[in-house]
Amino acid sequence: MRWVNRQVRRGDRILLGSLPILMLLLLYIFFAAQRHAINPADKILPLPAGMASGMSALLFQPDQLTGQLTFWADTLASLQRLGLGLGISTLTALILGLVLGVLPPVRATLGPLVTGIAVIPPIALLPILFIALGLGETAKVALIVIGITPVMVRDIAAHVADLPREQIVKAQTLGASSWQIMIRVALPQAMPRLLHAVRLALGPAWVFLISAEAIASDIGLGYRIFLVRRYLSMDVIIPYVAWIAGLAIMMDVALAFLSRRMFPWAHGARH
């Protein structure tokens, strides 16, 4: 049988999918154990026990200066920035994408501007943001927004503009105005695409968040990683990175679930 025709059953899929992950974990523990056998004080590849003890202080003991549980305070601060940035971007992308996609005069006016902003590397704007907005929360949220909004706007606008011309014409023959076409025809059909765009934007959003936190911050997941790097604290960095990955996966799965639940018509024939 050709490999292109080999379908994998659900149970086997989970098994096959977890195989490389387990292999990597085993490989890591093997090398870590090897290094620890030579030098019990090794910091580069900490063993799980080392990570647990390194993290327990951050997880359960209040910080002496602030009185907060560091890990949870970091998570909360980062998620707040990420959530604000994603929220502002998503709303902007929806509104701008709709008007750009549906109304040709708006597209002619604002299209080049959006394209122009989209090609600027957002990190290059970070100094400007820090100078203009200070080193506080605003600059970090602004970096996320500037980083992901243009791509999302362009995606939604292109999707809306690609709606079959027949649908727009049909809506007009049914008496719909531009506004009605926007809210009843374009908006609902842009929503699944918007959730998809948010899923794709999650990766870049995390990159911009960590960058902003690494450069100027006093709290946050990215800040902590770059702070403890100075002490070679791999026992903190690795769990933090794993936690970030876990958060990102949870958000992605939640968005995919939400899209299937709210817009069944966009996900194939079965409802």
Added chain:
Amino acid sequence: MSALLSLRGIWVEYGDKIVLEKVDLDVDGGSFVSIIGPSGAGKSSLLRIILGQEVPTRGSIFLDDAPLTPECGPDRGVVFQRYSVFQHLSVLQNTLFGLECTAAPFTARLFGSARRAAEKDAIEMLNSVGLGDSIHLYPAQMSGGMQQRLAIAQALIKRPRILLLDEPFGALDPGIRADMHALILRLWRDYSLTIIMVTHDIREAFTLGTRLIALDKRRIDPHAPHRFGASAVYDLPLKRNKGSLEEEVITVDIIQENETRIGYE
């Protein structure tokens, strides 16, 4: 000018390519006009111009003796070959859409008793196209024939002066197509519609129409074939008129046969 729709000296040019030249056409109320012609003869261009989706390069169009604005409006309904229904709305919502747009300019949604009244109209219309049992399905769950039935119901609920059909049955199986022919003839009679249908199926054009117009190029310049446009080369009144009793009986038989087969009423 007493005709419902009049086209006067219509030219359509895309760049230096002439698609239609000097088309004059009068369509009477209650007629069923079939438009045929080879690919690229401007059948669909002509339909788009009547629809208001495109502006002719030259010439003018009158509906009820009033010049048409070059924009689609609720006085001209349309059914395309594909994509004429909204994928994100159920059958009932698709049909309600036209009523909601007129009644609620800002929200485009109806609530309470106004909605119930509109739903009653919509369900009645859906019953008459044979979709009375499927009002909560989404278009993706329906066959091509059912989607076209929905598209027709959606257009008819606005009571358009003219119904424009752009190869409406072209993508359907032959059996389903026969059912649809019976349906459109019955609707045409029941609602006293005026229909203009573009098709590339000559048999369909002859069986359905009360008048047949063939578009083609009168002249061809072999060195510059794009410089001559098409116009109506044949304009035939067809025998099966509204008054023709013998044919009428046959059509009704077909309809009854189909109705029992589909199982509505």
